[in-house]
Each structure stands twice: as structure tokens, then as C-alpha cells.
Amino acid sequence: MFSKRARLWLGLIAMVSLMSLASSCSKTPEGGGDNGGADNKGKVYASKGDEGTIAGKVSYTGAAPEAKKIDTSADAACTSKSPTLMTEDWVVKDGKLANTFVYIKDGTLADGTKIADWTFETPKTPVTLDQNGCHYRPHVMGVMVKQDITITNSDPTNHNIHFTPKNNPDWNQAQANGAGPMTHKLMAAEVLVPVKCNQHPWMKAYVGVLKHPLFAVSGEDGSFTIKGVPPGKYTVVAWHEGGANGTEKTMEVNVPAKGAATADFSFGAAALGQPSSLQMMPAIEFPMAGKH
Ligand SMILES: [Cu+2]
Numbered sequence: 638m639f640s641k642r643a644r645l646w647l648g649l650i651a652m653v654s655l656m657s658l659a660s661s662c663s664k665t666p667e668g669g670g671d672n673g674g675a676d677n678k679g680k681v682y683a684s685k686g687d688e689g690t691i692a693g694k695v696s697y698t699g700a701a702p703e704a705k706k707i708d709t710s711a712d713a714a715c716t717s718k719s720p721t722l723m724t725e726d727w728v729v730k731d732g733k734l735a736n737t738f739v740y741i742k743d744g745t746l747a748d749g750t751k752i753a754d755w756t757f758e759t760p761k762t763p764v765t766l767d768q769n770g771c772h773y774r775p776h777v778m779g780v781m782v783k784q785d786i787t788i789t790n791s792d793p794t795n796h797n798i799h800f801t802p803k804n805n806p807d808w809n810q811a812q813a814n815g816a817g818p819m820t821h822k823l824m825a826a827e828v829l830v831p832v833k834c835n836q837h838p839w840m841k842a843y844v845g846v847l848k849h850p851l852f853a854v855s856g857e858d859g860s861f862t863i864k865g866v867p868p869g870k871y872t873v874v875a876w877h878e879g880g881a882n883g884t885e886k887t888m889e890v891n892v893p894a895k896g897a898a899t900a901d902f903s904f905g906a907a908a909l910g911q912p913s914s915l916q917m918m919p920a921i922e923f924p925m926a927g928k929h
Pocket residue numbers: 768771795796797834835836837840
């Protein structure tokens with residue numbers, strides 16, 4: 638009886654040590670197998686000339702919410718410059734949705750490396766966020782981490798630009814009538830950072846901050862193109878500010894070498910009853926899964 642129990646224990650110990658061996662193997666690239674992705678950590682991605690694109694159209698399914706005229710009477714300068722300023726939370730034209738931020742959230746390149754492990758060079762050219770006609774131009778934009786954002790005031794009035802991030806420090810600056818451009822940059826990835834004006838409560842913009850340049854914003858015709866995508870399999874997310882805390886749709890795409898992948902997204906009340914609404918579930922679970 639004793640030897641039977643001893644054998645049981647021996648078996649258990651063998652099993653546990655095998656399991657720990659297996660888990661330690663998966664952590665080290667020397668362990669071999671198909672985990673070839675670990676060796677690109679921190680390396681700067683260099684174009685191989687075989688990059689492709691992810692392009693598509695963003696639609697609004699069903700009757701689109703109508704833009705409302707904004708009451709700008711609190712600031713006469715705004716009213717005279719923008720007499721018919723309209724809300725921009727849903728900009729829909731012929732069923733196509735503008736201002737959707739589309740980006741690669743995660744994925745694996747054709748060579749087995751993970752997109753998140755690569756480092757991408759921060760562009761030297763700044764992106765401009767203009768306060769013009771008492772609203773932001775553009776309304777939604779993307780930047781890379783540490784990329785300069787040039788903030789300009791093109792209005793004959795005072796603005797107060799206020800970035801309200803979760804992963805980055807709060808940034809709140811007055812920019813008076815006639816003041817020169819200001820520069821701001823965000824040091825951590827965050828999708829998306831809301832921007833508001835403390836002078837004009839209707840003013841809103843959203844800035845997507847990513848560690849890679851693989852993002853785009855849908856135009857008035859709903860179209861977008863993400864260029865320079867290394868061949869691979871990716872999770873693409875389309876984010877729109879509509880809804881309580883914005884709405885996300887996700888899609889898996891394959892980008893062939895020098896090829897084009899299509900990713901069409903649909904938002905709107907009528908889209909909720911369709912399979913696209915189910916795609917929100919992985920989007921919700923994704924950040925948790927990535928944390929280990
Ligand atoms: Cu303002």
C-alpha cells in the first residue's frame with residue numbers, strides 16, 4: 638500500500654516538474670518551437686519593401702442621428718466666425734461614417750514576430766491640432782508616442798486646450814487670441830485621449846496615441862487606408878466616439894506581402910442586431926488578456 642502511495646507521489650512530482658519545465662521553456666526564445674517572436678523585442682522595425690495596406694469603408698447602418706446646431710452665444714467671436722456650428726459626434730453622409738479611428742491593436746507578422754514587440758521610429762514631423770471656428774480641426778487624429786502635436790489658435794478668441802488622458806499626465810493650457818503655436822506630446826499609448834476646451838464646453842477632439850504608425854481616421858466618405866503594414870495577421874479595431882464611452886468594433890485581417898486587406902466596419906443602432914455587435918466582446922476582453 639505504501640509503495641503504491643509513493644508511486645503516486647513520484648508521479649505527481651514528475652508531472653509538476655514537467656509542467657514547470659514546459660512553462661519555463663515557453664518564456665525563453667531558446668526553447669525553440671514556434672515562438673520565434675521573442676527576438677524582436679525592442680528592435681526598430683525597418684521596412685522590408687513587402688508591406689501592404691489595410692483599407693475599408695466605415696458605414697452607419699440605419700437612420701443616422703442628425704447633427705444639431707450648437708449654441709455658441711456665450712462667445713460672440715465664435716458665433717460670428719461659425720454661425721452654423723454643428724455637433725460632430727456622428728458625422729454621417731450617405732450612410733458613411735467619418736471620424737472613426739481605425740488601428741492595429743495586436744497581431745503577428747508573417748515571420749512569427751509580434752507587432753507589439755517591435756519599436757517604430759517616431760515621426761519627426763508634428764501633427765497639427767487647430768482650433769478654428771471654435772471647433773477642433775481635425776476632430777479625430779492619431780499620433781505616435783512622443784510625436785509632437787502642434788496646437789494652433791486660428792480664432793479671434795481665447796481657447797483653453799485640455800487633454801484629459803488616463804495613462805498620461807493631464808495637460809491644461811490657455812491659448813489666448815493671437816498667441817503662437819504650442820507643442821504637446823504624449824509619452825504613453827492611449828486610445829483615445831479626449832481633448833476639451835475649458836472656454837467652450839462644446840469643443841471636443843480625440844487623439845489616438847500608439848507605439849506604431851499603423852492607424853488611420855475615416856474621412857467623410859467613410860474610407861480609410863492604413864499603409865506600410867508588414868505582412869501578417871492582425872486584430873484591427875475601429876473606434877468611434879458614439880455611445881456612452883465610445884464604441885469599438887474588431888476584425889481579424891490577413892495582410893499578404895505587398896497586398897491589400899479589406900476591413901469594412903458598420904456602426905449604428907441597426908448594426909447592433911447584426912454579427913458586428915458580437916465583435917465587441919473580444920474588444921472588451923482583449924486588454925485583460927494582454928496583461929497576463
Ligand atoms: Cu475654445
